[in-house]
Amino acid sequence: MKITENNYTVTTIYFDGQFWCALIEQCRDGKNYAGRYVFGAEPSNPQFLNWMIYDFAKVPLLPVEGRAKIRFKKLAKSESKSKAGGIPKSLLAFSKAQKEYAQERKAQKRKQKKLEEKEKYLVMKRKS
Numbered sequence: 001m002k003i004t005e006n007n008y009t010v011t012t013i014y015f016d017g018q019f020w021c022a023l024i025e026q027c028r029d030g031k032n033y034a035g036r037y038v039f040g041a042e043p044s045n046p047q048f049l050n051w052m053i054y055d056f057a058k059v060p061l062l063p064v065e066g067r068a069k070i071r072f073k074k075l076a077k078s079e080s081k082s083k084a085g086g087i088p089k090s091l092l093a094f095s096k097a098q099k100e101y102a103q104e105r106k107a108q109k110r111k112q113k114k115l116e117e118k119e120k121y122l123v124m125k126r127k128s
Contacts, residue, residue, distance in 0.1 A: 011056075015042075022051075024059055033061035 010025045020039040025032070037059045043051065 013043075013048075022059075024056075024061065026061055032064050034064045035059045035061040 007029065008027050012023045012025075014021055014023065020042050022037040022039065024035045024037070026034070037051075037055075039047075039051075
C-alpha cells in the first residue's frame with residue numbers, strides 16, 4: 001500500500017496516568033479508524049518490537065469521524081483538574097516530603113543554635 005494523504009498509519013505511545021498505551025490512527029482510502037492498545041507497565045524495547053511485529057495487526061480499529069487528535073498537555077491539565085483538589089498525587093506526595101524536610105531542617109537548625117550558644121557560654125565562663 002502506498003503511503004499517501006488518504007493511506008497512512010500513525011502510532012502514538014503515551015502514559016495515561018496509570019498505564020502505558022498505544023493509540024493507533026489509520027486512514028484507509030479516506031476513511032479514518034482508531035484503536036487503543038494498553039501495555040500496562042512501561043514496555044521495554046524488545047517487548048515493544050515484539051508487539052509491533054506480532055500483535056500490532058490484531059488491535060481492533062474502529063471507524064471514527066475525522067482524525068483523532070490527542071493534545072497531551074490539555075489532557076494532563078483536565079485530568080488533574082477533575083481529580084479532587086485538582087492536584088496530582090505525585091505533586092501532593094512531593095509537597096508533603098518537602099514540608100517534612102523543611103520541618104526537619106528547622107529542628108536541626110534549632111539544635112545547632114543551642115549547641116553554639118552553649119559553647120559560647122562555656123568559652124565565656126572559662127575566660128572569666
